[in-house]
Amino acid sequence: MKIHPIYTHNSLRNFTYLIELSDASCLVLDPWDDKQVNEALQQHQLNLSVIINTHEHWDHTQGNQALVDQHQCEVWAHANGEGKIPCLTRSLTAHESIPLENNIELKVLDTPGHTFAHLCFVVFEQGQAKAVFTGDTLFNAGVGNCHNGGDPAVLYQTITEQFHSLPDDVIVYPGHDYLENNLRFTLDLEASNGMAAQWLEKAVIADPANNPLLTTIGDEHQFNTFFRLKNPEIRTTLGLPDSSEKDIFLALRARRNSW
């Protein structure tokens, strides 16, 4: 299996992903533009069999209809996406494991918070978690907003219960490239975070189209403020030294909204 990130060159900085299997079939996650997906399919000589949508927002589903028309592929997503996700053919459920090929499976996480029809997907190779597709739930150095049908208290539960505990070497494949801005937010809250400063230098010159920077869950523990809820410097900056971790998360989310 190979994962090919496709940067979509739009102002929202979306990523679409191709998941290439050894029999030359492939899945596409969150197709933004059918033409761009078709070019990538041709480039890698792949046949599209399945579209997966992490959630129902248009910037993650607008390629569905044209790709279904052209490839007669299936569309998999959250059951709550019914009526909102174009051409949905299969509702996935939490903890479901989908075999992709020999020793490789996708485990479905039900991850409400950004919306209530949001799924994330952990790639397991030989029983080991290797990568996670996080849609708009977890970003590099940040988390999703809750403006369009979400709830920050629910997002807190999802992030702490399902992402803080993933193994450190799991690679994060998010729905958008927000790394640079998010690192600036981290440094605004925690000026002494040397790891965030180092990554910011790399992020400023990185080209998401040709060589997107990939972080791991271990990296997120180092510089994602939403993973660092106990950190005294972040708490001092917020003026909330003794608040609960949940209240710190909510304060961070509110601050990021207007930052």
Ligand SMILES: [Zn+2]
């Ligand atoms: Zn999005």
